[in-house]
Amino acid sequence: MKLATWNVNSLKVRLPHLLDWLQQSQADVVCLQETKTEDANFPRAEIEAAGxxxxxxxxxxYNGVAILSRQPLQDVQVGIPGLAxxxxxxxxxTVGTTRIIDLYVPNGQSVDSDKYQYKLKWLEALADWLKAELAQYPELAVLGDFNIAPEDRDVYDPAAWAGQVLCSESERAHFRALLGLGLKDGFRLFEQPEKSYSWWDYRQGAFRRNMGLRIDHILLSPALARRCTACTVDTAPRKLERPSDHAPVIAEIG
Structure with a gap:
């Protein structure tokens, strides 16, 4: 099973890229974020035509999440239970025996803002929910744009980003708390090239200069982590004209 996550930063704008990528990647399940599309305008026909x-x-x-699957989707849940x-x-x-959770974690804006406090409370609620989900679903995959670079090696310039939103210690502590539940960072199950990122700002030629952050993640329960054979970032879509500022991340489960 091939699982993927991709913040498309507007499904309307990026739909041609997505449809081409689905054909090329042959992913089984794809979690999308920042679709920015009301449900009435979701391109269901085009997605179904792609299989x-x-x-x-x-x-x-703003916001918006979607999960695409080649197999039937069951037990659909919107939002974190108990979080208004x-x-x-x-x-x-649920796809087969696997529970799939798609996240678009709040950005937080800046560490001195109300939005940052909202982010921390959101992450706390997330951890409580995922603990319960792990107990119920041995095969659990949590994919999405976490808006957290877990370690300095996930940031092109750690000194410049030190203490900033996406890289602050409080955010990283919440990410570690998710791992503390037993989830594994799929990307870090394998040796990876240095300076591997999943997001690059549109400004300053950031992609060309590889001034990026790794903030898109695939977390796997122990049962899935044991069967994971690869986890990679596909930078090809980021090279296209009018791309998303994020690249897809893909995990292969045997």
Whole structure:
């Protein structure tokens, strides 16, 4: 099974890229973030023509998540249970025996902002929920844009980003707490090239200069981690005209 996550930064704009990528990658399950598409406008027909079923939760202009799967989607859950949040950031489905959770974690804006405090509370609620999900689903995969670079090696310039949003110690502590539940960072199960990132700003020629951060992750339960044979970042879509600022991350489960 090939699992993927991709923040497309507007499904309407990036739909041609996505459809081409689905054909090329042959991914079995794809978690999308920042679809920025109301449910009534979701391109269901195009996705189904590409061979995928879809579950989605969207809103106009901001946020939005979707899960595409070649197999039937069951037990669809929108949002984190018990967390009052109108923003469409979380979607969970069951595919076969595997529970798939798609996340678009709040950005946090800046460490001295209310949005940062919202992010930390959101992450705390997430951990509580994932603990329960892990107990219920031995095969659990959590994919998405976490808006957290877990370690300095996940940042092109750690000194410049030290203490900043996406790289602050509090955010990283919350990420470690997720790993503390037993989840494994799929990318770090393998030797990886140095300076491997999944997001590059549109400004300053950041992609060309590889000024990036690794903030898109695939976390796997122990049962899935043992069967994971590869986890990579596909930078090819980032090289296209009018690309998303994120690249897909792919995990292969044997």
């Amino acid at each position: 995928y079923q879809a579950a989605f939760a969207g809103q106009k202009t 949040d109108e923003q469409k950031r979380v979607l969970a489905v």
